[in-house]
Amino acid sequence: MTLVTVIIPNYNGRKYLEECLNTLKLQEEVETEVIIIDNGSTDDSVSFIKDKYPEHLLIENQENQGFSQAVNQGIKASDTEYVFLLNNDTALEPDCIRNLLDCIRRDDYIFAVSSRMVRYKERDKMDDAGDEYTVLGWTYKVGDGQSTSRYKEIRDVFSACAGAALYRRDILHKLGLFDEKFFAYLEDVDISYRARINGYISIYCPGAVVYHHTSSTTGSRYNVWKIKLSARNNIYLAYKNMPWPQLLVNSPFLLLGFLIKYIFFIKRGQGKHYREGLVEGMRTLHKVEKTAYRSENRGRYFKIEYQLLRNIFKFP
Secondary structure (H helix, E strand, O other): OOOEEEEEEEOOOHHHHHHHHHHHHOOOOOOEEEEEEEEOOOOOHHHHHHHHOOOOEEEEEOOOOOHHHHHHHHHHHOOOOEEEEEOOOEEEOOOHHHHHHHHHOOOOOEEEEEEEEEEOOOOOEEEEOOEEEOOOOOEEEOOOOOEOOOOOOOEEEOEOOOOEEEEEHHHHHHHOOOOHHHOOOOHHHHHHHHHHHOOOEEEEEEEEEEEEOOOOOOOOOOOHHHHHHHHHHHHHHHHHHOOHHHHHHHHHHHHHHHHHHHHHHHHOOOHHHHHHHHHHHHHOHHHOOOOOOOHHHHHHHHHHHHHHHHHHHHOO
16 A cells, blocks of 8 residues: 655756655655656756656646645645655655654654755765744754764654655645745745644654755755745745734844844845845735634644744754
């Protein structure tokens, strides 16, 4: 019985696809289905997939629809209990998906499991051990650049990194799937935030090792496109998920956080791009649907607020 559908969004990732798809074939004790969503690639990704991997379902978009819409297309086309979202620029250890399944089955309230992501070209360094979010409006990758000798324990994280994460498909549908207004970046934190509001958690699985070519799709960590989208989506993330009283209380922290980031990017000569992202976020807030507030979730909001404050002091 197939339990897991692997969903891979692809945009001009031909040079990475073969290794990624071949490591999926080597997965131990787990039968998977694979859905690849091509976002209007201009390289030979589509012809390569059709020629070499005809057994996989290929969904072709005529233009780049963004990460959120692409993975939603894959989720809607799947019918397994779990879906594994995977970047195309990755390679998996043979026991990766089996270990993810072992972790998510520990508790019915586990919504998502984040893999142990390691830098592909520096395999003694971590890339991501789950994502955290702070009251300053900052999101950060746990363990980024640190030794792989660390982060060997299963633990709670605010959000699984959707670059290599296993999700319960029924809960994804219950939450409304990924918000396509985000296009790319922070959509995984947003859905994990909504999951926490509804009583679900995300955890980190150290046994699920994934090697990742960092920033291969966007080209660099601080490119113009990423800076603007991330700044805009940080505005969306707080506005969408915090009820008005919480947003009011947190506004001084959020303003401070945005100011610090603005100064950081000014020093890099990229302040204009960050500012433009913030302005776009504020200007288009009317397009964002706020997460519905329900009184039965009041206690969870207090717990989340504590997490956001605590995560300031855990910031690497």
